[in-house]
Amino acid sequence: MNLVESYKDDLKLIDKPWTRVWVIALVLALFILPWFGSDHIVYVLTLIFIYAIGIHGQNILIGYTGQISLGQAGFMAIGAFTFAHLANAGVPIWLSFLGAGVVAGLAGVLVGFPSLRLKGPYLAIVTLGFGIVVYQFLTSFDVLSGGRMGMTVPKLPAILGMSKAFSMYYFTLIMCLAFTILTYNLISSYIGRIFVAIRDNEIAAEVMGVNLTRYKLLSFAISSFYSGIHGALYGMLLGFLDPSMFSFQETLIIFVAVVIGGLASCEGALFGAAFVILVPQMFSELKGMVPIVFGGTIVIIMIFEPLGLAGRWSKIRLYWQNWPFR
Amino acid sequence: MATFLQYMISGLSMGSLYVLVALGIVLIYRSTRILNFAHGDMATMGTFFMFTMLLYKFPFTIAFILSLLFGGLLAVGFYFAVIVPAQRRDATMLGQLTLTVGLSMIIQGVIVLFWGTNSKVLDFPLSDTTVWQVGPVYINALSLGTLAIGIIGSFGLYLLVQKTRLGLAMRATSENLPAAQTLGIPTKMILAISWGLAALLGVLAGLFLAPALLLDPFFMLEPFLKGFSAAILGGLNSLPGAIIGGLIIGVVESLTGGYISLEFKNSVAFVIIILVLLIKPEGLLGKVFKERV
Numbered sequence: 040m041n042l043v044e045s046y047k048d049d050l051k052l053i054d055k056p057w058t059r060v061w062v063i064a065l066v067l068a069l070f071i072l073p074w075f076g077s078d079h080i081v082y083v084l085t086l087i088f089i090y091a092i093g094i095h096g097q098n099i100l101i102g103y104t105g106q107i108s109l110g111q112a113g114f115m116a117i118g119a120f121t122f123a124h125l126a127n128a129g130v131p132i133w134l135s136f137l138g139a140g141v142v143a144g145l146a147g148v149l150v151g152f153p154s155l156r157l158k159g160p161y162l163a164i165v166t167l168g169f170g171i172v173v174y175q176f177l178t179s180f181d182v183l184s185g186g187r188m189g190m191t192v193p194k195l196p197a198i199l200g201m202s203k204a205f206s207m208y209y210f211t212l213i214m215c216l217a218f219t220i221l222t223y224n225l226i227s228s229y230i231g232r233i234f235v236a237i238r239d240n241e242i243a244a245e246v247m248g249v250n251l252t253r254y255k256l257l258s259f260a261i262s263s264f265y266s267g268i269h270g271a272l273y274g275m276l277l278g279f280l281d282p283s284m285f286s287f288q289e290t291l292i293i294f295v296a297v298v299i300g301g302l303a304s305c306e307g308a309l310f311g312a313a314f315v316i317l318v319p320q321m322f323s324e325l326k327g328m329v330p331i332v333f334g335g336t337i338v339i340i341m342i343f344e345p346l347g348l349a350g351r352w353s354k355i356r357l358y359w360q361n362w363p364f365r
Numbered sequence: 366m367a368t369f370l371q372y373m374i375s376g377l378s379m380g381s382l383y384v385l386v387a388l389g390i391v392l393i394y395r396s397t398r399i400l401n402f403a404h405g406d407m408a409t410m411g412t413f414f415m416f417t418m419l420l421y422k423f424p425f426t427i428a429f430i431l432s433l434l435f436g437g438l439l440a441v442g443f444y445f446a447v448i449v450p451a452q453r454r455d456a457t458m459l460g461q462l463t464l465t466v467g468l469s470m471i472i473q474g475v476i477v478l479f480w481g482t483n484s485k486v487l488d489f490p491l492s493d494t495t496v497w498q499v500g501p502v503y504i505n506a507l508s509l510g511t512l513a514i515g516i517i518g519s520f521g522l523y524l525l526v527q528k529t530r531l532g533l534a535m536r537a538t539s540e541n542l543p544a545a546q547t548l549g550i551p552t553k554m555i556l557a558i559s560w561g562l563a564a565l566l567g568v569l570a571g572l573f574l575a576p577a578l579l580l581d582p583f584f585m586l587e588p589f590l591k592g593f594s595a596a597i598l599g600g601l602n603s604l605p606g607a608i609i610g611g612l613i614i615g616v617v618e619s620l621t622g623g624y625i626s627l628e629f630k631n632s633v634a635f636v637i638i639i640l641v642l643l644i645k646p647e648g649l650l651g652k653v654f655k656e657r658v
Contacts, residue, residue, distance in 0.1 A: 107459070153639060156646040159458075160400050164597040165642060168635025171590070175632045287586070291402070291466050298463040327478045334470030338447055341464045345456040 052223050069212060073205050083320055085208050088215035089272045091312035094296045095222045095305065096265020101294075102302035103226060104258040105238030106154050110166035111266050111293045113173035116285035118143040118267025119274040120183060123192045132195070136271055143267025144260040151259030155252055170290055177282035189281035192274040211272060218265065222305050225261070234258055235303070299340055301349025310348040367501035372623040373616060378508035380615020381515020385570035386592025387599065387607035388522060389563035394601050395539040396559040397448065399461045403469035404567050405589025407443075409582065410472050411436030411568030412487070412575050413480050419488050432572065433565050440564030441557045443468055448560075449553065476582040484579035493577060511573045518569055519608050522562075526604065535559060587631070591618075594638050600651020609649060613637070 043049045053059050073081045093115065100108050122139035126132060146169075153165045177184040184190060198206045225231050233254050236244035245251050274280045292315050300311020314336075322332045344351050386404065393401045414435045418428035447464055456464070493507040526532035537545040538555045546552050570592075571585055578584050595614045599606025614634045622630040641649065 101459070153643060157642055160394070160601055161597055161642055161646060161648070163400070164594055165639050167590070168594065168638055171635055172632045175629065179628050295463055295466055298459050302459065328474065330470045330474030331478070334467040334474060337467030337470070338464055341456065341460050341467065342447060342451045342454070345451065345454050345460045
C-alpha cells in the first residue's frame with residue numbers, strides 16, 4: 040500500500056494528500072465551531088482538549104514505552120498546584136505553565152527511578168503509591184493546598200475581545216494542537232523508536248546500544264510534563280483547586296482513556312479523551328445511572344475491540360481505502 | 366511496652382483483613398494474570414447484600430453464608446460473561462485490567478443507585494465495645510474475631526490449595542495453562558473457581574471490616590489499595606507472601622499511627638513498599654523475573 044522509499048518519507052506525519060485535507064478541514068471546523076455551537080459544547084470541547092494533553096503523555100509512557108503507571112493524578116496535582124502558586128505570585132502565565140510542567144517532570148524523574156528495576160504490576164503499585172503520597176501531602180499541609188477552602192487559580196483573561204469561555208477554548212485548542220504535533224514528532228523521531236524498543240524488549244534494546252536508564256527516565260519526565268500541563272490547564276479552567284480533585288478515581292479515568300483510545304496511537308489518545316468526557320456528558324440526564332453506563336460502555340468496547348477505538352478506526356480506514364473492492 | 370503490645374494487636378487484626386484481600390488479589394493474578402481492580406467493589410457488593418438480608422430479618426448465619434456465595438457468584442459471572450469472551454479476542458493484559466476498572470465503576474454505580482451514599486451500620490454480633498483485659502493489654506471482641514477469621518481464612522485456603530485435588534488442579538493451571546488443559550483439567554472451570562474464591566475472601570474481609578468502619582459505597586477502596594500493596598509486598602505470585610505482606614502492612618501502619626502521626630498512617634504502607642521493592646524487586650517471597658530475548 041504505502042511504500043516507504045526514503046527516511047524522509049518515513050518521518051512524514053501525513054502521507055496521503057487527502058488526509059491533509061481532512062485534517063485541515065477538521066481543525067478549521069474546530070476553530071469556527073464556538074461561533075455556532077452552544078456554550079455547553081464549547082465547555083465540553085475545552086475539557087476534551089485539556090484531557091487530550093494528559094492522555095497523550097500517558098500514552099507515551101504506557102503505550103509507547105510500556106511502563107504501567109497509576110500515578111497520573113499525583114503529577115496532575117503537582118502541576119496544578121505549582122501553576123496556582125506561581126500564577127498567584129504574579130509570575131507571567133506562560134512561565135507558570137512552564138514551571139508547572141517542569142516541576143511535574145522532575146517529580147516524574149524521581150518516580151522513574153524505581154522503574155529501572157520494577158516491571159508491570161510492581162511498577163504500577165509504586166506509582167500508585169506516589170499518587171496517594173502526593174494527595175496525603177497536599178491534604179496535610181495547608182501551605183501547599185490552600186487548606187480546607189481550597190485554592191483559587193487566576194482564570195485566563197479575555198483576549199482579543201472575545202468572551203472568557205471563548206478565549207479559554209482557543210487557548211486550549213492551540214495547546215492541544217501543539218502537544219499533538221509534538222507527540223507525533225516525538226514518536227517518529229529516534230526517541231520514539233527507542234521508547235518502542237524498550238517496550239518490546241528491554242534486553243534487546245540495551246544490546247542495541249540504548250541507554251535504558253536515560254530513556255526510561257526521559258519517558259517518565261515527558262509524560263509527567265504533559266500531565267503537569269494537563270493539571271495546570273484544568274485548574275485554570277475551573278479557577279479553583281482542591282486536593283480531592285486529584286484522587287485515585289482521576290488516575291483510573293485517565294488510564295481507562297489511554298487503553299480505550301488505543302495503546303501506542305496518537306489518534307487513540309484523542310479518541311480516549313473524547314470518550315471519557317463525552318460518554319458521561321451524553322448520558323448526564325440518567326443521573327444515578329451514569330457510572331453504570333460509563334462502566335458498561337468500557338466493558339463492551341474492551342470485549343469487542345481489544346485494540347481500543349484506534350484499532351476500530353484503522354479497520355474503518357482500511358475498509359474505505361479500497362472501497363468498493365475488498 | 367503495654368502500649369506497644371496494644372498497637373501490635375490492633376495492627377495484626379487490621380493486617381489479617383488485608384491478608385484476606387491480598388490473598389484474593391494474588392489468587393486472581395496467579396491464575397489469570399489479571400490485576401483485579403474490581404476486587405474491593407465486589408467485596409462491597411457482598412457486604413451490602415448482607416446488609417439487606419439482615420434488614421429483611423434473615424438469620425445471621427444464613428445471611429453470612431449467602432452473602433459470601435453471592436460475592437463468589439458475582440465474580441464467577443464476571444469471569445464467564447466478560448473475561449472469557451475478551452480473552453477469546455486476544456485482549457491484552459492492560460485491556461483486561463481496564464475491563465475490571467469498568468466492572469468496578471458499574472458495581473459502584475449499582476450500589477449508589479440501590480443503597481444511596483449515606484453511611485449505614487451493619488448489625489454484627491461481634492462488637493468493638495465488648496472489651497476483655499488480657500494481662501497488660503485490652504482486646505475487643507471484634508478484633509479477636511477479625512484475627513480468628515484471618516487465620517481461619519488463610520489456613521482454609523492453604524488446605525484447599527495444598528491438600529485437595531481441586532487445589533492441585535488450581536496450582537497446575539496457574540503454573541502452565543496449556544499443559545493443564547492437555548492433561549484434562551477443566552481449566553475454565555478452575556479459573557472461574559479461583560475468581561469465585563477470591564471474591565469470597567474479599568467479601569469475608571468486607572463483612573468484618575464493615576462493623577469497624579461505616580458501611581458506604583466506597584468503604585473498601587482504602588483496604589483494597591492496602592491489600593493490593595500487601596500482595597505486591599509479598600510478591601504477586603506467592604500466597605504465603607500475601608499473608609506476610611498483609612501482616613507487615615497492618616502492623617507498621619498501626620505502629621506509625623500510634624507513635625509518629627495518624628495523618629501519615631496511609632502513606633507509610635506505600636513508602637515501605639517502595640523501599641522493599643528497591644531492594645527486592647520481585648517482592649519478599651516472589652519468584653525472580655526470568656526474561657529471554
